[in-house]
Amino acid sequence: MKIILPSPAKINLSLWVNGKREDGYHNILTVFHTINLFDYISIQRSGHLELNVAGSTSVPAGGDNLIIKACDVFYKHTGIKPKVSITLDKKIPVGAGLGGGSSNAAVVLKGLNQLYDFPVDDEKLVEMASEIGSDVAFFIKGGLAIGCQRGEKLTFYGSQNFDILLVFPNIFCSTAEVYKNLPPLNRNMEIEDAERLILIPLMKRDYKTLRKNMWNDLELSQADCVRKVMEVKKTIEDSVETRVIMSGSGSSLFAVLDKGKKEKIDITPLQRKGWWVKFLSAI
Numbered sequence: 001m002k003i004i005l006p007s008p009a010k011i012n013l014s015l016w017v018n019g020k021r022e023d024g025y026h027n028i029l030t031v032f033h034t035i036n037l038f039d040y041i042s043i044q045r046s047g048h049l050e051l052n053v054a055g056s057t058s059v060p061a062g063g064d065n066l067i068i069k070a071c072d073v074f075y076k077h078t079g080i081k082p083k084v085s086i087t088l089d090k091k092i093p094v095g096a097g098l099g100g101g102s103s104n105a106a107v108v109l110k111g112l113n114q115l116y117d118f119p120v121d122d123e124k125l126v127e128m129a130s131e132i133g134s135d136v137a138f139f140i141k142g143g144l145a146i147g148c149q150r151g152e153k154l155t156f157y158g159s160q161n162f163d164i165l166l167v168f169p170n171i172f173c174s175t176a177e178v179y180k181n182l183p184p185l186n187r188n189m190e191i192e193d194a195e196r197l198i199l200i201p202l203m204k205r206d207y208k209t210l211r212k213n214m215w216n217d218l219e220l221s222q223a224d225c226v227r228k229v230m231e232v233k234k235t236i237e238d239s240v241e242t243r244v245i246m247s248g249s250g251s252s253l254f255a256v257l258d259k260g261k262k263e264k265i266d267i268t269p270l271q272r273k274g275w276w277v278k279f280l281s282a283i
């Protein structure tokens, strides 16, 4: 039996850093939303575990791939050694702040659970996902969610539908590097603040207020890649005359668009720079 699963990307509508933790991670408050940009993952029973990657040369196919890490975590918690052949068709830009690898890991956990007749429930899947990375737990359910602690403690709010302009400027951002080069930050942002600033304007479709309130503390990082992204951000804002912010640890940048706005935006000046430019939607 072969299953083919879509693996969506995400954007961070906001991200505040509340402070550094003893374990070297940062306590953050972030608002996630999945978008209609997908990798495709096929999984079928086989004599042994193998992974083939198509569509990208910058994604490892061995033990460093988050898909293999997901298989290891599945075995650790269920005692079932996955004997599957997995093919990853990579479409999501890598190192782009879009959670591609995290999404793949979550989707493979769900796919293995389905192939092996559901040995664990969703709650256990979220726990297993949190062991793989800070963004992975979000992708077990997706849609609109607020994440706190490392980003793995989640509150889900269904999903909203809005248009975005997404630009990937072909800059690789290492998440660890971006966090390592942050200035000291000690905010006290709570879930209620994210609901007031982001979720309520979003649900009311008050995108003007939403754009005003959106924020990403990782734009303050002095990592080289972020300084380059900030130059790109200025170029995009001048070109499309609307607020743009970096997604996650970058390098992607996006704008939330009013309905009907995308028909009025000429993206050719941005495409001429060799950047990956797409009109997409939240899902």
Ligand SMILES: C[C@](O)(CO)[C@H](O)COP(=O)(O)OP(=O)(O)OC[C@H]1O[C@@H](n2ccc(N)nc2=O)[C@H](O)[C@@H]1O
Residues within 6 Å of the ligand: 012, 015, 024, 025, 026, 027, 028, 030, 097, 099, 102, 132, 133, 134, 135, 136, 149, 150, 151, 175, 176, 179, 180, 248, 249
């Ligand atoms: C930037 C975001 O993508 C926003 O959604 C996440 O915070 C990062 O999630 P992720 O890519 O799954 O990150 P992980 O693979 O868990 O961690 C990579 C590295 O980023 C840093 N890291 C990550 C998450 C976090 N809350 N604090 C951190 O300091 C740590 O140095 C960690 O070793």
Ligand SMILES: Nc1ncnc2c1ncn2[C@@H]1O[C@H](COP(=O)(O)OP(=O)(O)OP(=O)(O)O)[C@@H](O)[C@H]1O
Residues within 6 Å of the ligand: 058, 059, 060, 064, 065, 066, 067, 088, 093, 094, 095, 096, 097, 098, 099, 100, 101, 102, 104, 105, 135, 173, 175, 248, 249, 250, 251
């Ligand atoms: N299945 C995978 N897909 C993409 N990247 C992977 C995968 N497995 C491991 N990686 C590695 O993870 C790193 C970046 O992954 P990813 O594309 O998720 O970054 P990102 O979009 O910035 O994610 P995030 O928003 O969580 O920081 C790269 O170094 C990449 O080689």
